[in-house]
Amino acid sequence: MMNKLYTTHEKAKEVIDKCEACYIGMIDENNKPYVLPFNFGYENETIYLHSAPFGKKIDILKQNPEVCVAFSTDHQLFHRHEPVACSYGMRYRSVLAFGKVEFVENYDDKVGVLNIIMRKYAGKDFSYNAPAVNNVAIYKVNIDKIETKISSY
Secondary structure, three states, X not given: OOEEEEOOHHHXXXXXXXXXXXXXXXXXXXXXXXXXXXXXXXXXXXXXXXXXXXXXXXXXXXHOOEEEEEEEEEEEEEEOOOOOHHHEXXXXXXXXXXXXXXXXXXXXXXXXXXXXXXXXXXXXXXXXXXXHHHOOEEEXXXXXXXXXXXXXX
16 A cells, blocks of 8 residues: 655546635644535635625634635554454545635626636536625635645555
8 A cells, every 4th residue: 555646636626626615724824734524626726715894704714815725535444363453544635725715706607716616516507696606705726836745546
């Protein structure tokens, strides 16, 4: 069993597409880490997110748009010798994506991102009313660096 590290979006997409959530790591105004789970979309080597248009995460991201996005899937406990604790390990596939958040303000672009996210979870596009679109924060992570780790598969 080996660990493999990849730095291409193609290998990352294989992992990301299997994930139901991602975790966004941010740095707050006191230089402290702040991590939250998100639903997401991934298309054209970009991560898309949505949330309420206010709150701590929005304040942090407007002050410091640098983020690390973590994905993890296919967790499987294994062991070489059942009675030996140190022989246990975990198989997994993970992705770390580093980049900057950019807020999406254009109405039509926001609808497009909402549909990228909804296609992931519901498999189709939707219609949205103006209040719903106007009252949601939409942002994307422009990825500067991506790392995919396949561990013990």
